[in-house]
Amino acid sequence: MKFSPTKLPGVWIVDLERHEDERGFFARAWCQREFAQRGLDARLVQCNISFNHKKGTLRGMHSQAPPHAVAKLVRCTRGAIYDVVLDLRASSPTHRQWIAMELTAQNGRALYVPAGCAHGFQTLEDHTEVFYQMSQFFELESARGIRWNDSTLAIRWPITNPTLSERDRKLPLLPLGT
Secondary structure (H helix, E strand, O other): OEEEEOOOOOOEEEEOOOEEEOOEEEOOOOOHHHHHHOOOOOOOOEEEEEEEOOOOEEEEEEEEOOOOOOOEEEEEEEOEEEEEEEEOOOOOOOOOOEEEEEEEOOOOOEEEEOOOEEEEEEEOOOOEEEEEEEOOOOOHHHEEEOOOOOOOOOOOOOOOOOEOOHHHHOOOOOOOOO
């Protein structure tokens, strides 16, 4: 695996290191030791799959509050997504800033999202599947979210009229000073 830092501290791009031959390729997608060596949360307690029928489906921006704050490793296994991480860590020099990138089944790229950040994605193709590994169990009472189109954050989503769940449609705006 190849780890590349982003402008948000603790958010990493994780690329596959492909070993190819006439059969195809082999690549390691997860290694607890390599994540721990970089100071990343290397616990895995839950893995989830999100399948999305329609291009333009948007899920996010989601997080979990302490003591169940969660780190995630997100990878698109079918189709393509526009993946967004929002830094909600009050002590971070990039507090309230976000990054986005395309994750596709073809590029095999993953994004490591540390605890304290919100995460969301928008599908760029029909029939898109996202696989993500989590450092904490999902706890409904700790589930939090920020509205996807909060104008103070100015996240530039590629598809302006997304398909949303009722829950995501009603998420709050991020309070100023938060």
